[in-house]
Amino acid sequence: MRILLQTALHLELNAMKAYLSDVKSETHPETGSKYERGIFSYQGRQAEVLLVETGAGNVRAAEETTRAIEHFNPDSAFFVGVAGGLKDVKLGDVVASTKVIGYEMGKDDDEFRPRLDTLQSAYSLQQIAKQLLRDDNWKKDLPEENRDQIAAYVEPIAAGDKVVASERAVAFQYLRKFCSDALAVAMEGNGFMVAAHAHNTEAMEIRGISDMISDKAEADASGSQPRAADNAAAFAFAIIRQKLTDTKKKNNIKDSVFRGKLLNTLLEMYPQGPEQDDIWKRAGGDVSILSNSMSRRSQWYNALERLALGGGGAKMTLQTLIEQVRIDYPNLQNDLF
Structure with a gap:
């Protein structure tokens, strides 16, 4: 599984980087954009995560999102960071978007006539976010003494290129x-x-409330931004944990039905068998278990049977095999992977 996490600020990126292991810097080969790539692990499953700091504003966010998606081909994308609270929230609360409202589009005639640019968050991500609210188990990464003070919401978020710093402001x-x-x-x-x-990438915006419009300067000076960023990151990674859990339930190498579907798909991708393009070896598999005396289908069948029994190789898992397949087929759209 691949997850794209984007932020506007460095402190927001650091809040999410704390959840990752084996973090390495990476440069976009064409544009020179700088990324951080790492691994998030949960209950034996892993997600490969790309962190991107876009800077402020919708134009920069759109440009960097386009570059990152084309470079990384994520399964899901999130914009995670801090925001100003408009109503019904307090400092530290988290809002996961049902929709994002671009509020600055419109026709300026004798009066401004809005033409709101509204985009829905992915239904699947909304469902996971709402489940987290019902279970109320997303706060486990927060300091215990603060958990009861923080609430989360799955509601709309507005987006514009202005910093709204006063209730008297026209915006x-x-x-x-x-x-x-x-x-x-x-x-x-x-x-x-x-x-x-x-x-066509499922996406959601997740924001921690770092200030209320009426007291923005005071809230920022109090250190509310890092706390809000930490809370937003906790909610984002709670969603990722649930996605990994759901994938684990669906894709179990010990399940004969799943294994049969995987066999047929791998045979189409690698018709010469598990040794084609060193796919088995690259995934950490033991090539000594492979036999050239069998048909290619039988080779794949036996190799996957060994993997299901834990004997594919000391460093091999279903996830390492999937990761190598996705390297070979970066645009692959298949529920098995």
């Missing part, structure tokens, strides 16, 4: 009038969602 009055269902406002979500939708 705030506009948000109250035309985006009355939004709980938070930030500056990157619309560009991020536009790019994700264009690439």
Whole structure:
């Protein structure tokens, strides 16, 4: 599984980087964009994670999202960071988007006539987020003394290129009038969602409330931003944990039905058998168990049977095999992988 995590600020990126192991810096081969790539592990499953710091604003977010998706081909993408609270939230609370409302589009005539650019978050991600709220088990990475003070919501988030710093601001009055269902406002979500939708990538924005519009400067000075970023990261990784759990239930190498589907798919991709392109070896498999005296289908059948019994190789798992297949087929769209 591949997860793209994007932020606007360095402190937000660091909040998510703390969840990863084996983090390495990476450079986009064409644009020179700098990334951090690492591994998130949970109950024997792993997600490969790419961290991207986009900078502020919807235009930058759209550009960097496009580059990162084309480079990394993620299964899911999240924009995670801090935001201003508009209503019904307090400092430290988390809002996961049902939709992102681009509020600055419109026609400026005798009066401004809004043409809101609204994009829905992926249904599957909304369902996981709502389940986390029902179970109330997403807070385990937060300091125990703070857990009861923090709430999470799955509600709309507004996005524009203005820093709204006062309830007297024209933009705030506009948000109250035309985006009355939004709980938070930030500056990157619309560009991020536009790019994700264009690439058919399931996406969601997740924000920790670092200030209320009426006391933005005071809240920022109090250290609310790092706390809000930590809370947003905790919720994002709770979603990723659930995705890994759901995938584990669905794709179990010990399940004969799944193994049969995997056999047929691998035979199409690697018709010369497990030794083609060193796929078995690259995945950490023991090539000595492979026999050239069998048909290619039999080779794959026996190799997967060994893997199901834990004998594919000392360093081999279903996940390492999937990771190598995805390297060979970066645009693969298949539920088995």
